[in-house]
Amino acid sequence: MLATIDRRPGRRVFAWERLLLALEGAMLVLIVTISVYNRFIHSDTALHHAFEAAGVGLDEAAAHLIGSMQRTTVWPIHYMTSIFLSLLWVWHGSLFSGIGGGFRYMALMVAAGVSAMAGIVIFMVEFPAFSWIHYIASAVASACYLNILATRIAR
């Protein structure tokens, strides 16, 4: 695969990298969409209002249980895609920082690695205190990704 990459700076885009970026972008959209749906559109509060419209009052715990049951099939897709994307970013970052991609690739690799590890801890060991580490590392990795994407598509 690396044979298709022209390593001379500024001469050609990395064709394979553009494909990798597209795949990562699609995964990022999926992850963010699920998050937005689960945390806002189909949140406990939204569900509470929907039941109120039907004339059924729910207390907080009941709305939470009904909401959790609704979201239960969607979260695993979010988790697994997040972890897979983080691992993909680690690989992507290491591959391109090794051939002179610069600091942003290094940052992508490190942030994605931290995000993946924190995500695995949250998902497998159910240790929610790692959530903030996961969020911050994911945000850094996403910023690096968007920076790379912007330069690659604006060739």
Place this chain on the structure above:
Amino acid sequence: MRAVITSRGLHWAVGAAFLLVGATAIMNQTFYSKEAIMRSFEFSLPMVGVDMPPADQLFVARIARRAGWVFHFWAGIALVALFFIKTSIDARIRKVGRWHLLFGVLVAVMAATGLPLHFRSQVHIDAEVVDTARFVHHWGAWAVAAVFAGHLVGAIRKEIAVTKKSGVAIVVFFLSLGPVFPDLHAAIYHRVKSVVGCAREEKLCQKGVAYLEGRIGAKRIERIMPDCPYERCGKPKKGSHIDLPEGGRKYVITKPDFRKAVSLLLESAKKEESVAAAREALSYLLGRIDYKSSRPSEVLVARLKKEVGMDLEAYRRVVGQLVGVLVQKCDPYGIRMAKEFARHGYLGLKMPDVSGCPSRTNPIEGE
């Protein structure tokens, strides 16, 4: 040069809007479809002691999904606007290709058919117009997806000069993702309270009600929720009526045998001439379908078929028979329903004459 850069920027903006439209459509039609939401109610509502007929559950599901469709609609409007701005810029700097034009036509059709679907809750739009728009929008979405897949394959081939065989492999890969989505038409469960009591000698009626309430013949269903993302899942609110066995990870419900219950109640209404059984069965069946709609929801009809074993025609027939039994006995509930059905023409049923019943049992008389 500036126009080229703007056009390129708009290309990716269109791409982002397209992804948003696609993502919201997929989310709304799969994980948060009416069926999926109602399927989750099957387990969660009994756990919190909410007793709600399927027609009401459908109403809640529709309300809950509205925000998702609002996002979809505005993302679609943004897509159309960005695409036509890009096209107008492209037309000045290069010849617009036929695939570009085809995509433009499809996007315009999607926007035109999306408008009645979005605004039908605010303004009156004929059901036929909405149905036609839905049909065209549904198949238009597949056509747009096909053009997008073609664009993607073309771009990939151009980027890395893959062989024709690889292009086919990529298309096959995308098509193979289809079966990943779960069956959206699985049946759901609901529970109905007994509204009247059967007489002591009405054995079939008593048995039917027992089946309906799940006291006999009910299936026990367990569901594990291993991935509950909140700390609170394992720790229900103090004093809450929610019972979460095994640390809140396992849910247990009982699912009544509705088919058997309805058949016993019908038998009781006919053989034992039980008013209680007829009322119970009618009240149960009316909660199953949005019978006041000019065209009952397909989701509810499919669920009725699966759980009670009745299609819409059989449903109409049985509802008509039950109202007939109740009117024959001059039951107030039956008379009220007969009048309501006759006045509004619900389900297209011909109702029996209620004038023979005394006015005491005829609550709508004189309205």
